Amino acid sequence: MDVIVDTDIGDDIDDALALALLLRSPELVLKGVVTNNRHEEERALVASKLLETAGRSDVPVYRGTPGGKGKLSHGEFIEDYRNAEVGSFEDFLLFLNGEIADAAHRPVYLSLGSLTNIAHVLDRFPQAAQRLKLVIMGGSMGKDYKGDDRPQAEWNIYSDVQAAGKVFGSGADIIMVGLDATWNLELPREKMDELTRFSSPLNGALSRLIPQWKAFYPERRLILYDPFTVGILIEESMARWEEVCLEVDDGGLILKKEGASNVRAATGSDKERFLEFFVSRLLSDSI
Numbered sequence: 001m002d003v004i005v006d007t008d009i010g011d012d013i014d015d016a017l018a019l020a021l022l023l024r025s026p027e028l029v030l031k032g033v034v035t036n037n038r039h040e041e042e043r044a045l046v047a048s049k050l051l052e053t054a055g056r057s058d059v060p061v062y063r064g065t066p067g068g069k070g071k072l073s074h075g076e077f078i079e080d081y082r083n084a085e086v087g088s089f090e091d092f093l094l095f096l097n098g099e100i101a102d103a104a105h106r107p108v109y110l111s112l113g114s115l116t117n118i119a120h121v122l123d124r125f126p127q128a129a130q131r132l133k134l135v136i137m138g139g140s141m142g143k144d145y146k147g148d149d150r151p152q153a154e155w156n157i158y159s160d161v162q163a164a165g166k167v168f169g170s171g172a173d174i175i176m177v178g179l180d181a182t183w184n185l186e187l188p189r190e191k192m193d194e195l196t197r198f199s200s201p202l203n204g205a206l207s208r209l210i211p212q213w214k215a216f217y218p219e220r221r222l223i224l225y226d227p228f229t230v231g232i233l234i235e236e237s238m239a240r241w242e243e244v245c246l247e248v249d250d251g252g253l254i255l256k257k258e259g260a261s262n263v264r265a266a267t268g269s270d271k272e273r274f275l276e277f278f279v280s281r282l283l284s285d286s287i
């Protein structure tokens, strides 16, 4: 399965873990990476350095188009890497146009951050709505970040509400993995330590990134929002699913409405099974 990743790597740590899981998953072929949610250049450098560390400099990395509200917690990781080059957003559009040229080939567009880039893509190439399999980590149909039944604007939607509204209204079939399925996917501390102690170039990079993230966000728990979204590409049955018709309101809330379904939404997850899956792959010594 070919996958294009759109990520805000360099803010919360789960994007780096999602990229690591993807690289350790032979079922998935990483075709390219683009960044979103402010600090697009720095995020692209973080992704590029992580890929280089894993021996995957062959994967093109592009700077996303400006937008969003995110922060950068991994600046230290790229202090010695500022002169590296990444592709421009125009380069990304050219790359993507190539990826969707063949109607029989439908790569996954895996969105792990704000929807700014994909909204631009859909403007520029309306056919992308049918030629990409759009898988979005974001949104909530009812759960908040603590798992309470309370509507809450999820961060990736809230970061660029206008773009999210455009994407959900585009006519594309969307797979949505939001808070309903991910709010409780906390990586236990001992598992985190196991991952960072494991000797491999990729885990070595994670062992630098995780403390930088913890220093930046001391109160934050490590929730595997983005890695779970990678996981369901491989084992969809790790989530429960519902076909729904959804739209985004002006405040970033996801609303159910009457009408033909436009979203296949994850409504829950098998936490134990996913954690076992995730940890075993992150402790495999392929790279």
Ligand SMILES: [Ca+2]
Residues within 6 Å of the ligand: 007, 008, 009, 012, 014, 015, 112, 113, 226
């Ligand atoms: Ca993310």
